[in-house]
Amino acid sequence: MTNKTAPKLGLILLMAPLLIWLFALILLPHVDMFMLSITEKVAPRVYETGLGNYGEFFAEPLYWNTYARTAIMSILTTIVTLVIAFPVSYYIAKMLRGRMKAVLFVLCLLPFWVSELVRTFGWMILLRETGIISTFLQWAGLADQPIEMLYTDATIVVGLVYTSMLFMVVPLVTTLESLDDSYIEAGYDLGGNGFTVMREIVIPHAMPGIVSGCIVVFMLSLGNYLTPILLGGKDSLWFTEQIYAQFITRFNWEQGAAFGFLLLILSSLIVWGGLKLSRQTLSETMG
Amino acid sequence: MIPSIPQSRAFKGVYAAYISVFFLYLLIPLLVVAVFAFNDAMFPSLPWKGFTFDWFFSSTEPKLGIFHDSTIMEGIGVSLFVAFWVTVLSVFVGTCNAFLFERKNFPFKNFLYVLMILPLVIPGIILGISMLVFSNTVVNGVENVFGYEMEFLRPGLVLVILGQFSFITTIATLVISARLRKFDISLEEAALNLGASHLTAVRTITLPYLKPALFGAGIVAFLMSFENFNTTLMLVGSDAPLTITMFDRLKEGSTPALNAVSLLLMIVSAILAITSIFLQREKGQK
Numbered sequence: 001m002t003n004k005t006a007p008k009l010g011l012i013l014l015m016a017p018l019l020i021w022l023f024a025l026i027l028l029p030h031v032d033m034f035m036l037s038i039t040e041k042v043a044p045r046v047y048e049t050g051l052g053n054y055g056e057f058f059a060e061p062l063y064w065n066t067y068a069r070t071a072i073m074s075i076l077t078t079i080v081t082l083v084i085a086f087p088v089s090y091y092i093a094k095m096l097r098g099r100m101k102a103v104l105f106v107l108c109l110l111p112f113w114v115s116e117l118v119r120t121f122g123w124m125i126l127l128r129e130t131g132i133i134s135t136f137l138q139w140a141g142l143a144d145q146p147i148e149m150l151y152t153d154a155t156i157v158v159g160l161v162y163t164s165m166l167f168m169v170v171p172l173v174t175t176l177e178s179l180d181d182s183y184i185e186a187g188y189d190l191g192g193n194g195f196t197v198m199r200e201i202v203i204p205h206a207m208p209g210i211v212s213g214c215i216v217v218f219m220l221s222l223g224n225y226l227t228p229i230l231l232g233g234k235d236s237l238w239f240t241e242q243i244y245a246q247f248i249t250r251f252n253w254e255q256g257a258a259f260g261f262l263l264l265i266l267s268s269l270i271v272w273g274g275l276k277l278s279r280q281t282l283s284e285t286m287g
Numbered sequence: 288m289i290p291s292i293p294q295s296r297a298f299k300g301v302y303a304a305y306i307s308v309f310f311l312y313l314l315i316p317l318l319v320v321a322v323f324a325f326n327d328a329m330f331p332s333l334p335w336k337g338f339t340f341d342w343f344f345s346s347t348e349p350k351l352g353i354f355h356d357s358t359i360m361e362g363i364g365v366s367l368f369v370a371f372w373v374t375v376l377s378v379f380v381g382t383c384n385a386f387l388f389e390r391k392n393f394p395f396k397n398f399l400y401v402l403m404i405l406p407l408v409i410p411g412i413i414l415g416i417s418m419l420v421f422s423n424t425v426v427n428g429v430e431n432v433f434g435y436e437m438e439f440l441r442p443g444l445v446l447v448i449l450g451q452f453s454f455i456t457t458i459a460t461l462v463i464s465a466r467l468r469k470f471d472i473s474l475e476e477a478a479l480n481l482g483a484s485h486l487t488a489v490r491t492i493t494l495p496y497l498k499p500a501l502f503g504a505g506i507v508a509f510l511m512s513f514e515n516f517n518t519t520l521m522l523v524g525s526d527a528p529l530t531i532t533m534f535d536r537l538k539e540g541s542t543p544a545l546n547a548v549s550l551l552l553m554i555v556s557a558i559l560a561i562t563s564i565f566l567q568r569e570k571g572q573k
Contacts (some may be wrong), residue, residue: 007515013392014387015393017383033413033416033417033420036420041364114549114552115533115549118320121320162316176442226517230534230537240517253420264410283357
């Protein structure tokens with residue numbers, strides 16, 4: 001490099017978009033949201049700084065019940081997704097070879113290119129009172145009247161599991177593929193059976209994939225709005241609904257900001273905890 | 288439990304059956320959405336009342352086809368507009384970021400990298416409300432100090448574009464960085480030795496090499512923007528993108544018109560998905 005100033009200028013030009021993006025669209029908005037969440041309305045047009053909005057959250061059972069319920073159902077969703085996805089990922093990564101493997105993997109991904117709204121709509125058509133499954137059960141003689149399968153907790157979990165599947169299958173297939181078959185063979189040669197080989201070799205090896213899949217699925221379920229509303233109905237009691245209601249319906253932004261922050265804290269804690277448990281960093285997991 | 292280990296027949300059978308059930312589970316919801324777009328009835332449910340194209344092409348109520356339904360067509364227009372700008376902005380910034388993180392050294396590099404990844408682990412609805420709150424602060428602040436109202440930062444398309452851009456850029460950056468990392472820097476050095484300026488070298492050597500990744504990132508950004516719901520919901524003004532229009536309709540009760548739009552979306556998504564996979568495969572071969 002003959003010209004020393006040019007790279008410097010280049011660096012500044014390259015950095016400008018990054019800094020503008022991160023500060024103006026990510027950092028400052030979150031700081032501002034936090035400031036708003038510790039602002040209390042004491043009288044019309046009079047505001048004070050304080051933790052009243054967070055106090056309100058703990059004082060009103062509906063709020064923290066919804067919060068806890070959202071967290072628990074998201075954990076449940078994560079577990080169910082993992083249990084369903086693991087054998088499928090293993091099959092794709094280890095049992096199949098060549099073209100068949102590529103085809104099945106793509107087939108796994110394709111549904112997720114379609115909008116979440118469309119996928120949820122599909123479940124509504126299947127599960128509603130006049131839906132396909134209810135009609136089928138009546139036709140088969142297994143039910144003598146229409147069955148409403150929408151608007152239950154189980155329906156919400158079914159929808160969330162469906163929506164999250166991709167984010168579990170991809171990291172699992174990737175980590176399982178990197179496991180050398182000879183380790184599994186060695187496990188059997190040394191007298192292991194299917195169960196012990198799974199427990200001692202395959203699962204420890206797949207742990208990074210399991211963790212990153214679980215983190216993403218949990219976070220997406222926690223922050224989901226569409227699926228709980230459409231499949232769970234008005235009483236689905238999902239925490240994002242509370243946030244939406246405070247912001248848009250009741251126009252109580254201070255309270256909504258506090259709720260938003262509480263959700264962000266929960267989601268970040270889980271991500272952080274998951275990474276700590278598996279001794280990974282955010283850059284490795286996502287990048 | 289790999290092909291080289293002998294397994295009982297029953298186990299293999301059960302396993303294969305489980306995999307088949309799994310794929311049925313994946314495909315059935317989409318299949319029913321597609322099929323009922325052609326049902327000649329007012330509701331997307333059984334009984335089947337005959338095959339029709341009315342939900343696409345009919346120009347009369349009550350079976351107004353989607354191509355004559357102005358709210359849906361407007362929704363598609365708004366979504367295309369938003370997706371176009373999100374794609375352009377995020378691929379541009381993503382490319383800058385990729386060069387920055389792969390080629391340069393600067394203070395706080397690791398910190399900024401983590402910060403760059405962060406939007407992926409923030410729930411979309413939080414990104415939406417934080418931006419809503421901040422834009423409101425900015426508008427009010429500017430109005431108090433300068434007496435000028437920044438109308439464009441009120442909930443509406445500008446905010447929707449910024450909100451979606453704020454996390455889609457991370458994805459674009461990751462896709463483009465992954466390819467830039469594999470680039471052999473000596474090719475660029477050869478161009479410099481042959482007398483090209485730095486900018487010419489990047490433009491004629493590096494950017495053409497990055498092309499599949501740029502297109503791939505563009506497709507992903509476009510689709511993610513077109514389908515985004517959570518962030519958009521909080522920032523939307525009077526012009527509603529398609530997902531918001533469809534959501535409002537769905538809450539009121541659905542007609543097969545929604546199936547028809549959905550089928551359209553599926554076809555477009557499938558084409559884009561296959562294009563993107565094709566691009567990636569090409570990338571792998573080089």
